[in-house]
Amino acid sequence: MNRHFRLAAVALGLSVLARLAWVLLLPNGMNFVDLHVYVDGSANLGSGNLYEYTDASKTPDFPLPFTYPPFAALVFYPLHFLPFSVVAIGWLLATVAALFGVVWIALELMLGKDALRQQYWRTTAVAWTAVGMWLEPVRTTFDYGQVNVFLVLIAMLAVRSTKWWVSGTLVGAAAGVKLTPAVTGLYFVARRRWLDAAWSAIVFFGTIGLTFAITPDETRKYFTELLGDASRIGPVASSTNQSLRGALSRFLGHDVVSGPVWLVAVLITAVLAVLAWRALVKDDLLGTLVIVQLFGLMVSPISWSHHWIWLIPVILWLVYGPMREVAGARWVAGYWLVTTAIGVPWVLGFFQSSIWTVSRPGILSWLGAVDVIGVLVFYAWVAWAGRSSSVRPVDRSHEPARHPVP
Numbered sequence: 001m002n003r004h005f006r007l008a009a010v011a012l013g014l015s016v017l018a019r020l021a022w023v024l025l026l027p028n029g030m031n032f033v034d035l036h037v038y039v040d041g042s043a044n045l046g047s048g049n050l051y052e053y054t055d056a057s058k059t060p061d062f063p064l065p066f067t068y069p070p071f072a073a074l075v076f077y078p079l080h081f082l083p084f085s086v087v088a089i090g091w092l093l094a095t096v097a098a099l100f101g102v103v104w105i106a107l108e109l110m111l112g113k114d115a116l117r118q119q120y121w122r123t124t125a126v127a128w129t130a131v132g133m134w135l136e137p138v139r140t141t142f143d144y145g146q147v148n149v150f151l152v153l154i155a156m157l158a159v160r161s162t163k164w165w166v167s168g169t170l171v172g173a174a175a176g177v178k179l180t181p182a183v184t185g186l187y188f189v190a191r192r193r194w195l196d197a198a199w200s201a202i203v204f205f206g207t208i209g210l211t212f213a214i215t216p217d218e219t220r221k222y223f224t225e226l227l228g229d230a231s232r233i234g235p236v237a238s239s240t241n242q243s244l245r246g247a248l249s250r251f252l253g254h255d256v257v258s259g260p261v262w263l264v265a266v267l268i269t270a271v272l273a274v275l276a277w278r279a280l281v282k283d284d285l286l287g288t289l290v291i292v293q294l295f296g297l298m299v300s301p302i303s304w305s306h307h308w309i310w311l312i313p314v315i316l317w318l319v320y321g322p323m324r325e326v327a328g329a330r331w332v333a334g335y336w337l338v339t340t341a342i343g344v345p346w347v348l349g350f351f352q353s354s355i356w357t358v359s360r361p362g363i364l365s366w367l368g369a370v371d372v373i374g375v376l377v378f379y380a381w382v383a384w385a386g387r388s389s390s391v392r393p394v395d396r397s398h399e400p401a402r403h404p405v406p
Contacts, residue, residue, distance in 0.1 A: 002119060010128040015133045016096055019142055022094060025252035032088050033058045035145025039087060041066030041374060042076035046215045049225060061355065067226075067233050070211040070219050071176035084094045088117040091145055095338040099138060099312075105156040109286040112319050130388065132312045136343035140240075140248045140306040152309045153183045159289050164195035171196075172203025177228055179227075180307070183296030187289050232303035237358040239348035242371035244269065244304035249366050258301075269298050272379035279386020281322045289390060290314045291382070294375050305345040311336050314378070344370045 023029040024316035034056050044050045044066070056063035066073065069264050079087050104125045108116050115121050132138050141148055158170040167188070174181035188197035212219040230236055230245075237249050237349065244265045248256045258263045273295045280287040293310040297303040318324065324394055348368055352360070360368060 001366075002123070005119060005123040008123050008130065012126050012133075015130045016093075019092060019133065020089070022090065023209075026314055029060075030085065031058050031143070031146030031367050032084075032087060032091070033064060034085070034147075035091055037064050037066055038068075038072075038076045038145070038147070039079045042073040043080040043260045045070065045073040045077055045218070048217060050218045051221055062234065065232060069176060069222055070215055071207040072178060073216065075177055075209060077319040084315075088145060092142060095141060095149050095265070096129070096133065097136075098153045099132050099192045100125065101153045102149065102156060102309070102312060103132060103316065105153075105160050105379075106286055106316045107320065109156070109160065109289070110317065111194070118258065123359060124272045128316065135337075135340040136346055137306050137308040137311060137340060140304075140346065141309065141345065144306060146306050147208045148307055148309050149218070151178060151181050152313075155293070156289070158184060159187060159266045159285060161233075164193065164199055167193070167196040168199025169203050171200040173207065173231065175200070175204045176207030180300060183292060184289075186295070190288050190292065191285075200262050202262065202399070205343040208232045222392045228301075234288070234304070235355040237360075238355040239270065239352055239360075239364070240305045240306060242297070242305055242345055243300050244298050244372055245301050247365075247369035247372040248366045249358055250360045255358060257303060266299050269295065269379070270381065272376060274385075276382035279383045281386075284322055286313060286317050287321060287323075287382075290317055291379070294378070298372065298375055303371075304370070305343070308340075309402060311340055311371075323382065328381055330387065332381055335374060335377075337372065340369050 011397050018215070018264050033055070037053075040055060041050065041053045044053050050066055052064045053065035068075070090300060104116065107121055107125055110292055111121065116125070120328050133142075138149065140146070153173045158167040158174075161167045161170070171184045171188075173185075182200075185197045185200055188200065196321065208219060208223065226232060234241070236246055236255050237307060238246070239250075243264055245258075248261055248265060270368065273291055277291050279293075288312055290313050294314070297307060297310065300307075315336050318336075323329055344367055348364060351364055366373075
């Protein structure tokens with residue numbers, strides 16, 4: 001075990017201990033508001049009250065309802081038999097392990113499995129896990145007890161697998177828990193993995209069929225009445241909503257919903273995403289995946305800042321991927337590192353008089369679009385960088401010194 005690995009392991013260990021101390025010692029450390037909804041809400045599965053349940057104990061200005069498909073309640077249901085403190089600590093530690101998995105697979109998709117057998121890259125994976133714990137998407141995931149790191153890991157495992165039935169099952173089941181992972185189907189289409197895409201859709205509809213057999217009224221209510229109701233998920237205009245709809249609404253002073261302004265913005269984003277995808281080198285698996293996932297975050301009605309776990313693979317791709325030596329790569333990576341380390345949407349939360357107020361002063365509106373602007377710049381940069389002679393497939397046998405551990 002070399003010195004660098006020991007330092008990385010110590011940094012990760014101290015980060016975990018700091019987060020545990022936060023949870024166990026601070027008055028509000030055990031809030032885990034979303035995890036409470038998962039656990040307590042799922043206990044109502046089959047009662048007819050799953051979607052009438054709300055938890056206002058920690059959020060009196062917005063009682064939190066259970067907003068996921070009924071299959072999610074089925075998955076979370078066993079948790080309500082355990083003491084909540086046990087669930088919370090286990091959830092936190094499992095989230096750290098899942099984050100390590102996300103970093104590991106991101107590196108593996110770029111470098112190959114053999115590279116991750118080297119001590120250098122193992123050290124890199126541990127170091128970036130320690131760093132990732134302090135970036136806003138993960139910080140707020142810890143605070144709320146959110147599920148997003150697990151969903152990102154599942155999507156990456158699906159991409160990593162070469163078996164269509166494994167990949168399709170993972171994505172279909174993840175979409176059954178929370179609809180947003182369904183965008184991974186676009187990755188399968190982009191990579192011409194037709195069986196994976198088809199099987200993921202079949203598995204997703206299978207989750208609906210399963211819950212319909214168990215609780216038909218709640219399943220019917222979710223997919224016929226509640227699906228697409230963004231107001232039930234939360235205030236669209238809150239600074240923590242970093243989707244196109246959230247940013248545009250704050251700029252214009254009213255909820256743009258899915259009207260013409262939003263449609264034009266989606267079209268522009270889609271064009272830039274396609275141009276960026278076409279600029280990638282052949283077999284850039286991680287590059288294709290992050291372009292697709294960022295598009296999903298942009299077009300979703302609500303993309304809370306803790307949904308943006310995908311920024312960690314984006315940063316890794318910029319630092320270690322095939323475009324790493326193109327001018328601007330480190331600047332774009334630095335932009336994401338700085339904004340997520342600061343937690344710009346979180347900071348802006350202290351300057352909003354109410355989470356329901358749509359209109360914002362100009363500077364707050366611009367700052368409130370930090371992730372949307374970042375994605376548009378990222379897409380444009382990738383499309384431009386793809387023409388550079390500096391772009392080449394990642395050399396999996398290169399000397400570690402070319403990529404110093406951050």
